[in-house]
Amino acid sequence: MIQAYAVKQPRGRLERIAYDPGALGSDQVEIDVIACGVCHSDLSMVNSEWGDIGYPFVPGHEVVGTIAQIGARVQHLKIGDRVGLGWFSGSCMVCNQCLSGNHNLCPTREQTIVGRHGGFADKVRCSAEWATPLPAGIDIRKAGPLFCGGITVFNPLVQFDVRPTHRVGVIGIGGLGHLALQFLNKWGCEVTAFTSSDAKRDEVMQMGAHHAVNSRDASQLSKLAGSLDFILSTVAVDLDWESYFALLAPRGRLHIVGAAPSPIPVPAFTLIGHQRSLSGTPAGSPFVIRTMLDFCARHRIEPVVEYFPMSRVNEALAHLAAGKARYRIVLENDLA
Amino acid sequence: MIQAYAVKQPRGRLERIAYDPGALGSDQVEIDVIACGVCHSDLSMVNSEWGDIGYPFVPGHEVVGTIAQIGARVQHLKIGDRVGLGWFSGSCMVCNQCLSGNHNLCPTREQTIVGRHGGFADKVRCSAEWATPLPAGIDIRKAGPLFCGGITVFNPLVQFDVRPTHRVGVIGIGGLGHLALQFLNKWGCEVTAFTSSDAKRDEVMQMGAHHAVNSRDASQLSKLAGSLDFILSTVAVDLDWESYFALLAPRGRLHIVGAAPSPIPVPAFTLIGHQRSLSGTPAGSPFVIRTMLDFCARHRIEPVVEYFPMSRVNEALAHLAAGKARYRIVLENDLA
Numbered sequence: 001m002i003q004a005y006a007v008k009q010p011r012g013r014l015e016r017i018a019y020d021p022g023a024l025g026s027d028q029v030e031i032d033v034i035a036c037g038v039c040h041s042d043l044s045m046v047n048s049e050w051g052d053i054g055y056p057f058v059p060g061h062e063v064v065g066t067i068a069q070i071g072a073r074v075q076h077l078k079i080g081d082r083v084g085l086g087w088f089s090g091s092c093m094v095c096n097q098c099l100s101g102n103h104n105l106c107p108t109r110e111q112t113i114v115g116r117h118g119g120f121a122d123k124v125r126c127s128a129e130w131a132t133p134l135p136a137g138i139d140i141r142k143a144g145p146l147f148c149g150g151i152t153v154f155n156p157l158v159q160f161d162v163r164p165t166h167r168v169g170v171i172g173i174g175g176l177g178h179l180a181l182q183f184l185n186k187w188g189c190e191v192t193a194f195t196s197s198d199a200k201r202d203e204v205m206q207m208g209a210h211h212a213v214n215s216r217d218a219s220q221l222s223k224l225a226g227s228l229d230f231i232l233s234t235v236a237v238d239l240d241w242e243s244y245f246a247l248l249a250p251r252g253r254l255h256i257v258g259a260a261p262s263p264i265p266v267p268a269f270t271l272i273g274h275q276r277s278l279s280g281t282p283a284g285s286p287f288v289i290r291t292m293l294d295f296c297a298r299h300r301i302e303p304v305v306e307y308f309p310m311s312r313v314n315e316a317l318a319h320l321a322a323g324k325a326r327y328r329i330v331l332e333n334d335l336a
Numbered sequence: 337m338i339q340a341y342a343v344k345q346p347r348g349r350l351e352r353i354a355y356d357p358g359a360l361g362s363d364q365v366e367i368d369v370i371a372c373g374v375c376h377s378d379l380s381m382v383n384s385e386w387g388d389i390g391y392p393f394v395p396g397h398e399v400v401g402t403i404a405q406i407g408a409r410v411q412h413l414k415i416g417d418r419v420g421l422g423w424f425s426g427s428c429m430v431c432n433q434c435l436s437g438n439h440n441l442c443p444t445r446e447q448t449i450v451g452r453h454g455g456f457a458d459k460v461r462c463s464a465e466w467a468t469p470l471p472a473g474i475d476i477r478k479a480g481p482l483f484c485g486g487i488t489v490f491n492p493l494v495q496f497d498v499r500p501t502h503r504v505g506v507i508g509i510g511g512l513g514h515l516a517l518q519f520l521n522k523w524g525c526e527v528t529a530f531t532s533s534d535a536k537r538d539e540v541m542q543m544g545a546h547h548a549v550n551s552r553d554a555s556q557l558s559k560l561a562g563s564l565d566f567i568l569s570t571v572a573v574d575l576d577w578e579s580y581f582a583l584l585a586p587r588g589r590l591h592i593v594g595a596a597p598s599p600i601p602v603p604a605f606t607l608i609g610h611q612r613s614l615s616g617t618p619a620g621s622p623f624v625i626r627t628m629l630d631f632c633a634r635h636r637i638e639p640v641v642e643y644f645p646m647s648r649v650n651e652a653l654a655h656l657a658a659g660k661a662r663y664r665i666v667l668e669n670d671l672a
Contacts, residue, residue, distance in 0.1 A: 256604050
């Protein structure tokens with residue numbers, strides 16, 4: 001039996017449950033959970049913001065741990081290996097997307113907390129290709145948030161060929177944004193942080209921003225008109241998008257990884273006049289995750305985390321909901 | 337004096353005028369107009385759809401003709417050279433955009449019919465870099481529409497690296513779309529034409545489409561779900577954009593060159609889930625125009641045109657406004 005924390009009804013509190021995961025699939029692995037990050041999407045799903053989910057619902061998709069069991073056909077992992085697991089937990093391996101290295105875009109991809117149980121638990125399972133080994137130099141206790149928050153902001157840099165010569169803005173300096181600043185600084189870019197919190201100013205500069213701009217100050221924004229090659233929005237709120245399009249240099253891209261609740265309105269001439277793009281990406285593929293982990297190890301990039309024991313998961317979610325997380329919460333497994 | 341056709345008030349008829357262009361700039365050329373295509377944007381501006389324009393207003397930005405005069409500093413053109421002139425007529429040559437080959441994105445670019453007089457005239461002027469020589473093999477009488485309609489749909493194929501292995505859809509088979517079909521067919525792509533006119537079906541297949549889909553038939557659209565790498569929208573109307581996003585393959589792009597009147601609403605998850613992009617481009621740079629003309633000459637790509645004498649310009653605009661142009665109207669200069 002797997003011990004886990006689950007909600008049993010919409011907007012419920014998490015309660016301890018046990019469930020039988022059945023026989024391990026031949027292409028699967030089982031992970032002994034050491035720790036699991038808490039992502040805003042865990043909270044959104046607990047709060048039923050993205051529609052119906054089945055119950056009981058076990059959140060958690062920023063898992064780190066060690067391999068506890070391997071399926072009969074798994075060759076490349078062994079018991080005890082340190083691995084991480086993020087938003088995706090399975091892919092068909094034979095569709096065009098999988099065969100071209102884009103397993104994260106597989107039409108039948110499995111998502112760790114959609115229709116199955118996640119990592120707020122003592123164990124969690126996934127298809128072996130999604131259990132990514134941690135390279136030496138990665139602190140496993142802190143690494144969980146790299147597997148969703150981290151890869152979600154690293155992936156677009158790879159997919160859209162962000163260059164070291166680019167000027168890049170990051171909107172929202174939270175769990176995702178604080179990692180984006182670190183990545184982009186080491187990527188070689190000139191980095192501007194947009195945050196509504198002046199209190200974070202010194203911290204964002206330490207994380208790698210070269211400039212910090214208060215996103216609620218229109219005069220600060222307007223000084224950047226036409227200057228940014230890439231803007232990465234990590235926020236799950238509606239913004240005055242046109243004011244950010246105006247900051248893009250010709251050929252610039254506004255890229256969305258945060259789940260803004262309302263459709264983004266885009267006038268045709270906003271795109272046409274200066275060859276602008278709007279785009280979005282999900283979490284990255286297994287290969288891009290490996291690439292990110294190597295980059296983190298080389299540049300000593302780490303999430304800034306606050307620890308809670310997993311038994312205090314409700315308190316942790318309340319802390320996140322209150323906007324107080326600095327910058328990512330990690331639940332340490334204390335299930336006995 | 338230059339003889340031209342102009343509107344003198346919002347939504348007016350075109351009337352013959354004469355104007356004094358002043359001394360020729362040292363970096364300019366003057367073109368003896370042989371013919372000038374009629375673009376939907378000429379009509380939009382005559383109809384004051386895009387805000388105020390100065391009067392008298394001389395439309396026309398698909399000009400072909402021969403060099404009549406060259407400025408003192410112009411070395412690479414000579415009197416009598418066959419050239420074309422499109423939407424842009426000047427650029428600063430020294431900003432980052434100009435110096436990187438993107439003169440069409442120069443912040444101080446000049447537009448042929450914005451704040452100056454266009455090509456519904458016996459002569460028109462431009463900065464020399466925007467008077468593009470016609471290679472051998474290009475029929476000058478037909479070539480005008482390449483300089484706006486043509487380059488507007490050719491440019492995105494270059495800018496966004498459309499590959500011969502891609503599946504590409506074209507929305508709207510008119511002045512722009514009928515050239516896009518020809519380009520894409522010779523580019524090596526699998527080409528799907530979306531048109532609301534079943535009457536055009538045989539013609540679009542002859543132009544290079546491999547499939548013709550009635551865009552008003554939801555069941556035909558839904559069969560293409562997830563299949564297209566690139567969709568090029570040439571229409572200046574609001575569409576059910578979500579139904580076209582749904583046709584994109586993972587990593588696909590919806591690209592806009594038509595001036596849809598209302599903002600395009602884009603849900604964040606429409607972009608994020610499958611790594612989709614939305615983008616737009618203006619007409620291309622001088623180098624991309626040269627590249628297009630070489631491609632047209634090599635593959636015998638030509639606009640399908642209807643000729644009107646320039647003196648019947650009002651009749652020509654009415655024909656266009658009625659949706660009857662097959663596929664591009666060209667005004668032949670009969671000003672004496």
